[in-house]
Amino acid sequence: VSEPENVSESLPITIKNDPKLCRRVLGVVIDNIEMGKSPQWMRQRLEKSGVRSLNTIVDITNYVMLETGHPTHVFDYDRIKTNTLLIRPSKKGEKITTFEGKGYTLSGDDIAIDDGTGEIIDLPGIAGTKNSVVTNDTKRILFFTENNDAHRIRRTCMTLGIHTYASNINKNRPDPETAKIAMLRGIQLYREVAKGTVASRIDDQYEKSDDPKPVTVSSEKIKTYMGKQLPTQQIVSILTPLGFAVTDELTIKHYTVTIPSWRRADVTIEEDIIEEVTRIYGYHNIQSRVKIGEPVPQSSNTKQYWMTKVKHALKYGGFTELYTSSLVSSELLSTYGFDRKKCIKIKNPLSEEGEYLRPSLIPGIVQALVENKNRKEELRLFELSRVYLENNVVAPSHGAIRNQPVQEPTMLTFVIHEPDTKQSFYKAKGIVESLFDELRITNYLPRRQAGELRVEIDESCPIANQLHPIRRASITMKQPARNASRNMRDAGGSNSETMQTIGLIGQINDSILVDIDFDMLIRYASTKKSYTPIPEHPPVIEDMTLTIKPSTHIGPVMDTIKTASTLVKEVTLTSQYEDKLTFRITFQDPKKNLSDKEVGEIKELIKAKLQI
Structure with missing residues (x-):
């Protein structure tokens, strides 16, 4: 016109x-x-x-x-x-x-x-x-x-x-x-x-801007990207109807292409021109080829590897994985005791339901449980994802401080809802211990010491006042002092062992909640497998009845029995009557048969360690 x-x-x-x-x-x-x-x-x-x-x-x-x-x-x-x-x-x-x-x-x-x-x-x-x-x-x-x-x-x-x-x-x-x-x-x-x-x-x-410089396209690069060589006239016939001007002075190796005004925002480099040629030529016309070469072996000690392993372990334990929103409301944070001043607020939230980045997975997963628990008698949910904390803010579950510019730790949180809440607590404890076994955390220390459950919980934890006063515990890891450099920030002096709290377990409302710092957990994990040959000599299995104060926790007692001698292979609690506990202890020496005298000496050593 x-x-x-x-x-x-x-x-x-x-x-x-x-x-x-x-x-x-x-x-x-x-x-x-x-x-x-x-x-x-x-x-x-x-x-x-x-x-x-x-x-x-x-x-x-x-x-x-x-x-x-x-x-x-x-x-x-x-x-x-x-x-x-x-x-x-x-x-x-x-x-x-x-x-x-x-x-x-x-x-x-x-x-x-x-x-x-x-x-x-x-x-x-x-x-x-x-x-x-x-x-x-x-x-x-x-x-x-x-x-x-x-x-x-x-x-x-x-x-x-x-x-x-x-x-x-x-x-x-x-x-x-x-x-x-x-x-x-x-x-x-x-x-x-x-x-x-x-x-x-x-x-x-x-105010017209300067015309963009023509783009030089290499025919060799077209062949590299497309996997085949196109004739010069075919390339020109593809680009010309799209508004691109290809100069008449064509060489075998290069083309000079002028970009039309309506494509200057998205076509600026050589690869953009090649994409236009490939798009019109048709991706379906490019023959697929199998890559030649040996596959790169996948590392078995990456974070992604451990995430997959933990997810599979929980799936086999009857859990359903959730993906809750990373954005939470101010009301939800207040409900679970989080200080909004220490949470990261979104500058331009789309709604009141997403004003803050979540500082913990607990609000989202508990809210999901509330919305779904009426439909089932038993419900097991878990989420393994990132949370977002300001610099030097105490982590919500265990009190660990991360000195990083931006804190995005990965947390593992799961809940169990069953009619018998007391029984659920011990089930959750067993699931945590099974998870330690799956990750081979016992490579560092004996099994129960490697993953010990302690009753004390840091009261600075936002949800501490919402947990059951008795059915609650912190998940604490022990390591030898020689490995204390692995972020053992709460280790003290020159003790032979260092302690680090990595999570909590407790009853909230009528459900059992477990919250673990996944990043810290996998530092203890191991992919190494050990082989123990079948013993040639039979074990000696004896029951041992001990008088224990009622206020004593059974777990540390069993740990003491097991660590009293390397010949103690297994300890189980068989019966309990008032202050008398009967333990079934398995003694075994891989090199010889144990005599009654040797077993008796180990029993006396156990009593001495228990101060009985």
């Missing part, structure tokens, strides 16, 4: 633009417009495109937008008070009313059009306003198109919640070169369909 000739300039218009807001602005005044019903062919095309037909003036703007891919707008010329359009950033608190009658308060720095009096008459690229919209009495219009800053358009749409056909196009940076095509096409339709006459020159304000 060519520009109109012999144009009258009887109706002037002044446009003042800020190039930072609009890359290109075009405007023209059209007089003697006939308002009415659009022709049938235009109405049909609009309706098939999902656009409702209104009248001649509005339909032409929508038709041009669909045809050219660039939004356009129209003002009632007589309602522009000073015949001036000032494109400026909006001020915070300014109010507008759209042509649909909806009121909005602007947050500031939005792209706005002022009529020269300080009053906003349009949000360009998003929505027109009621004070400049065309009416049935409109005879003179200002046909207008602008190429806006996409980032501002996107932000305004999100802030105000306005999403239109035009705003969706503007958010994706339409080609400013297309704006002139849209303007000329609109003028043509207003003259032919609405019988209008051009009453001003076309005001075109465009």
Whole structure:
């Protein structure tokens, strides 16, 4: 479409633009417009495109937008008070009313059009306003198109919640070169369909950027990426219809390609050109080939390896894995005792349900349990995922401090819900010990010492006051002092063993909760397997009854018995009556048969260690 000739300039218009807001602005005044019903062919095309037909003036703007891919707008010329359009950033608190009658308060720095009096008459690229919209009495219009800053358009749409056909196009940076095509096409339709006459020159304000440099494409690289060599003429025939200009001075090794204006935002390097060639050629036409070479062995000591191993272990234990949201509400944090001042708040939350990054998996998994436990008598849930803590914030379950710029520790949390809560506590304890066995944590120390359950829990833990006063314990690891450098921050002096709390277990409401720092847990894990040959000599199994104070924990007693001698292979509690406990002890020497005297000496040693 060519520009109109012999144009009258009887109706002037002044446009003042800020190039930072609009890359290109075009405007023209059209007089003697006939308002009415659009022709049938235009109405049909609009309706098939999902656009409702209104009248001649509005339909032409929508038709041009669909045809050219660039939004356009129209003002009632007589309602522009000073015949001036000032494109400026909006001020915070300014109010507008759209042509649909909806009121909005602007947050500031939005792209706005002022009529020269300080009053906003349009949000360009998003929505027109009621004070400049065309009416049935409109005879003179200002046909207008602008190429806006996409980032501002996107932000305004999100802030105000306005999403239109035009705003969706503007958010994706339409080609400013297309704006002139849209303007000329609109003028043509207003003259032919609405019988209008051009009453001003076309005001075109465009600070054209430098043309991008042509991209040189290597034919060898095309072959490398595609896996086959394409003929030169085939490459030219693919790129030319897409708007790319390939120079005539072609060599066997290189092509020089000029990028069309509407692709300059996404085609900038050699690989982009190769992608276009491959896309049109067809990925399905590229023959698949099996890679030649030996597969790289996968490491069996990575974090991902241990995550998979733990997930499988819990799955076989009847647990269902959850993926709860990383965003939690302020109310949920308060419910479980977390200090919101120490939690990471989202600057621009989408809803009140996701104001904070979760500092623990506990709120999410307990909430999921509450929503599902009424449907089943027994429910076992677990989650293995990251939590988010501010620098030097005490971890929620065990009091460990991580001196890292950004804390994103991986936590393992699981819950058990059963009718018998007391029994569930010991089941959870057994699951933790089974998990230690699966990870071979006993390589460091004897089994029960490697994963000892202690009753004491750090009262600074946010959920400490919500746990059962008795059915609660911290999960504490022991290591020899020579390994204390592995983040044993709470080790003291020159003791032969160091202690580190890595989690907790306790009853919350009517369920049992276990929360473990997974990153710390896998530091103790091992992939090493040991082989113990079948003993040639039979074991000696004897029962030993001991008088123990009622307040004594049985676990440490069994640990003491087992560590009294290397010949003690297994200890189990068989019966209990008041303060008398009967233990079944297995004695065995792999090199010889044990005599009654030797077994008796070990028993005396056990009594001495237990101070009985």
